[in-house]
Amino acid sequence: MSVKIHNLTKTYGNQLVLDNISFEVGKSEILGFLGPNGAGKTTTMKIITGSLLPDKGEVSVSGYDVFSDIQEVKKRVGYLAEHNPLYDEMYVKEFLLFIAGVYGVDKKVAKVKEMIELTGLSQEQNKKIIQLSKGYKQRVGLAQVLLNDPEVLILDEPTTGLDPNQLKEIRALIKETGKDKTVIFSTHIMQEVQALCDRVIILNNGKIVADDSIDKLDGYISSNTKSVLVQFDEIVETGLLKMLKSVDSVTLLDSKLIKLEGNDDYLMRKEIFNFAKANDYTILSMYKEDIDVENIFSKLTH
Amino acid sequence: MLSIFKKEISVFFGSLIGYIVIGVFLVFTGLVMWVFTDTSILEYSYATMDSLFYLAPTMFLFLIPAITMKSFAEESNRGTLELLFTKPITDNDIVLGKFFANIALVVFAILPTLVYFYSIYQLGAPKGNIDSGAVFGSYIGLVFLAAVFVAIGLFSSSLTNNQVVAFVIAIFLSFFVHWGFDYISKIPVFFGVWDDFIQRFGIDYHYRSMSRGLFDSRDVIYFISLIVVFLLLTNFVLKQKKY
Numbered sequence: 001m002s003v004k005i006h007n008l009t010k011t012y013g014n015q016l017v018l019d020n021i022s023f024e025v026g027k028s029e030i031l032g033f034l035g036p037n038g039a040g041k042t043t044t045m046k047i048i049t050g051s052l053l054p055d056k057g058e059v060s061v062s063g064y065d066v067f068s069d070i071q072e073v074k075k076r077v078g079y080l081a082e083h084n085p086l087y088d089e090m091y092v093k094e095f096l097l098f099i100a101g102v103y104g105v106d107k108k109v110a111k112v113k114e115m116i117e118l119t120g121l122s123q124e125q126n127k128k129i130i131q132l133s134k135g136y137k138q139r140v141g142l143a144q145v146l147l148n149d150p151e152v153l154i155l156d157e158p159t160t161g162l163d164p165n166q167l168k169e170i171r172a173l174i175k176e177t178g179k180d181k182t183v184i185f186s187t188h189i190m191q192e193v194q195a196l197c198d199r200v201i202i203l204n205n206g207k208i209v210a211d212d213s214i215d216k217l218d219g220y221i222s223s224n225t226k227s228v229l230v231q232f233d234e235i236v237e238t239g240l241l242k243m244l245k246s247v248d249s250v251t252l253l254d255s256k257l258i259k260l261e262g263n264d265d266y267l268m269r270k271e272i273f274n275f276a277k278a279n280d281y282t283i284l285s286m287y288k289e290d291i292d293v294e295n296i297f298s299k300l301t302h
Numbered sequence: 303m304l305s306i307f308k309k310e311i312s313v314f315f316g317s318l319i320g321y322i323v324i325g326v327f328l329v330f331t332g333l334v335m336w337v338f339t340d341t342s343i344l345e346y347s348y349a350t351m352d353s354l355f356y357l358a359p360t361m362f363l364f365l366i367p368a369i370t371m372k373s374f375a376e377e378s379n380r381g382t383l384e385l386l387f388t389k390p391i392t393d394n395d396i397v398l399g400k401f402f403a404n405i406a407l408v409v410f411a412i413l414p415t416l417v418y419f420y421s422i423y424q425l426g427a428p429k430g431n432i433d434s435g436a437v438f439g440s441y442i443g444l445v446f447l448a449a450v451f452v453a454i455g456l457f458s459s460s461l462t463n464n465q466v467v468a469f470v471i472a473i474f475l476s477f478f479v480h481w482g483f484d485y486i487s488k489i490p491v492f493f494g495v496w497d498d499f500i501q502r503f504g505i506d507y508h509y510r511s512m513s514r515g516l517f518d519s520r521d522v523i524y525f526i527s528l529i530v531v532f533l534l535l536t537n538f539v540l541k542q543k544k545y
Contacts, residue, residue, distance in 0.1 A: 051387035053544050074390040081388075085381030087309075089317055101305030102389045 002027050002152050002182040003048060008057030010043055010206075017043050018054070019206040025199075027151075030178045032193040033186035035203035036301050041186040042082060044203070045154050048184070049079040062151055075103070078150035082157050084141040088130035092121060092140055095129060096147065103148040115143040119173065135166035142170070146177060153177065155185035159192060171196060190293040200293075204301040217296050226265035227289040230272055232256050233282035240279070244271045259289075306391070306399025307406075314369070314407050323369055327361060327411040335418055349426040350433070354415060355440040355513055359480060359506075362408070362451050367472030369407060370455025371465045373400050374536075378543070379463040393540045397533055400456060401449075408448040412441070436515035443512030446525040447505060451476050453532035460539040479528070480505040 003025040010018040018040045025031050033041050046052035047059055050070045058065070064072040087095055096115060100108040116125050119139040124132055129140060138158065145153065158174065159167050174183060175196060187193060193200055194214060202210040210220045225248070238250045241260060246267040251259040262268045265288045276283050314320035334341050334357055341353045377383040386396055419437055426432050451472075458472035459465075483504030487497035501507045505528070508521040 046384075049388040051384050051544060071390050071392070074388060077388070079388045081381060081384055083381055085385045087313070087382055088380075089313060090309075094312065098305060098309045099389070101308070102386075102391055104390070 002029075002062055003184065004058070004060045005044070005048070006058040008044070008047065008054055008059060010040075010047065010052075010054045017206050018047075020057075021203070021206070021208050023201060023208065023211055025152075025182050025184060027182055028178070028180055029199060030175075030183045030197050031185070032197035032200045033184055033203070034188075034193060034200060034297060035186075039203040039301070040206045041203055042156055045079065045156050045184065045186065048073075048152075049077050049154055050074050051079070075148065076151045078145035078148070078153050080141045080145045080153075080155045080158055082160075084137060086129050086137060086140060086144075089128065091126060091128055092116070092132070093125045095140065096143055099144045100147050105148055111147060115147055118146070119143040120169070135162050135170075138162060138166070138170060142173060150181065152182045152184070155183065157186055157188070159187065159189065190297065193293055202297060202300050209300045210296070214293065217293065220296060220300060225261045226263065226268070227259055227261045228265055228268050228272065228286065229253075229289055230258050230260065230286045231284040232258070232276070233284050236281060241272070241275065244268070244275060246271055256284075303391070303395040303399045303402075306386075306396055307403045310373075310400055310403030311406060314403070319369060320407055320410070323365055323407060324411040324414075327365060328414055330361060331357060331415060331418075343422060349422050349431050351419060351422060351437050351440070354418065355444065358444055359447060359509065362448055363473060363476050363480070365411075366404075366408065366448060366451040367455050367458070367469045367476065370404055370452055370472060371459055371468040373404070373456050374460040374540070375462055375465045375468040378460075383540075383543070387544065393537050397456065397536050397540065401452060401533060404452040404455070405445070405449055408452065409445065412444060412448075433515065436513065439515035439517060440513040442517070443509050443521075446512070446522070447480075447509055450479070450505060450525060450528045450532070453529045453536070454479065457532045457536045457539070460536045480509075483507075 005024070006022045008018055008021050009016075021040075021044070033045070035041050043052065047054050047066065048061065050066055050073055054066075060066065061073045062076050064076070066073050087098075090098070093112065093116070096112045097108055100112055105111050116122055119142055121136065121139055121143060124136050129137065132140065142155075142158070145155075153174075155174065159170050162170060171192065174185065177183070178196075185196075197214060199213050200210065200217060201208055210217060212220070233256070235255055236258065238252055238258065241247060241250050241258065244260075246262045246264055247260050248263070249261045251261075253259050260268060260272065269286060269288070272286060273283065275281075331354055335351075335353050336342055336344065339345050343350070343353065346353075374383065377386070419432075422432055423430055423434075454475045455468075455472040458475060459468040461471060462468050481504065483500050483502075484506050486492065487500040492500055502524075505525075508524045511518060511521050
């Protein structure tokens with residue numbers, strides 16, 4: 001296991017921020033960290049990176065304890081903080097060379113060049129960081145994190161404030177680098193979790209309320225309802241659809257777009273098709289609605 | 303530590319700070335030593351550099367806090383301190399890297415004043431009629447003094463996120479450690495009994511002793527102890543930021 005957290009507790013003054021949480025993340029796993037603001041995501045991340053000390057609990061990275069071997073841990077962890085702090089007055093290349101020096105990277109210049117290419121900063125490398133747009137600053141942040149080839153990448157809301165193109169690029173970059181690394185990242189964007197993560201941990205008030213792979217997440221909320229969305233070419237009497245055995249409820253979303261809910265989506269789809277065939281309706285599209293992470297999130301954290 | 307040192311130096315000279323500090327220091331000491339009639343060596347007609355060494359502590363009192371104030375206050379404010387905390391370097395590396403970089407900047411400012419020494423040496427009648435021992439003692443004293451002020455400045459900067467607050471605290475602490483004990487010793491209660499003892503706590507006493515060209519290990523130990531105390535305090539404050 002790359003990252004192990006056991007009974008971690010942290011308080012700020014009287015406020016309990018992390019309440020006895022435990023989890024493990026394995027190698028080449030991408031873990032999404034979800035939770036409302038103030039749930040303790042950033043605190044957990046900071047503790048793994050050694051910039052914050054916990055009250056009690058055990059935290060280890062690749063077998064090194066954050067209390068006794070913090071320097072070894074820091075060598076193996078790359079952390080991109082939420083606000084991506086950078087030295088604005090430095091040039092991109094100069095800054096990356098400085099960080100490479102801090103890491104004690106061999107062949108600094110070559111490594112920096114490689115990172116600049118990997119993160120698509122070639123055009124901007126001779127600019128001052130303050131002149132860069134948010135998306136490029138984020139790339140500089142990622143480049144500096146990747147400089148020493150960390151085993152564990154911790155990214156705190158890496159895609160906040162980016163435009164859709166940048167979002168796509170940064171996501172692709174995370175996915176690419178995450179192939180042989182452990183990645184823990186936090187976000188508020190649910191589609192991102194679905195696109196990137198193998199596994200999700202949802203934190204609320206300092207406690208873990210869910211820890212599973214995405215497709216098993218709906219097990220955490222009591223209902224077992226599946227929904228199927230159907231678009232007919234004609235206006236269909238909803239009462240007829242309600243009579244189908246597997247359908248529990250029918251909602252008209254649009255005049256011809258209908259949402260059907262029931263326990264077994266496979267059976268539902270089959271029956272709907274047969275229903276359309278028998279009554280000579282045309283189905284333009286029919287699909288099973290994906291797991292609604294947003295819904296699960298709001299149910300678990302309220 | 304070396305990478306922090308190099309980064310600090312490049313920031314000093316990448317922005318205007320380095321040039322302004324050096325420029326102001328040289329212009330002002332130059333004016334006082336050579337131009338202003340009240341203090342000019344040419345008017346005074348004795349071959350000494352006392353006016354420089356008398357003036358320097360007062361200039362350092364303002365200039366050094368001005369260069370150290372951003373060290374930790376700014377880094378802490380914009381989050382780059384956290385960036386450094388997550389890198390495989392110790393707090394000591396950060397503190398010492400910054401400490402030596404700031405001293406290097408001050409030494410850069412002092413070095414050109416050796417030209418003054420050379421000029422006075424050449425102008426002396428007969429040539430070379432200057433107490434070189436005292437001058438070099440004073441230079442060493444000046445570097446130690448600067449090092450103490452830098453350590454105080456770093457400590458002040460670590461206490462707050464606000465550079466102005468850091469600046470003010472640094473000036474007050476530096477003033478107190480340099481001249482404060484001297485003034486306290488003159489309070490009637492102490493005067494005549496404890497005054498010598500109290501004066502020894504202040505920098506002024508040791509700086510003046512070094513300026514006479516007397517290289518006393520007690521003065522050196524005094525300066526080094528003060529530096530170590532303030533650097534350790536800085537280190538302690540940094541550690542508190544992680545809770």
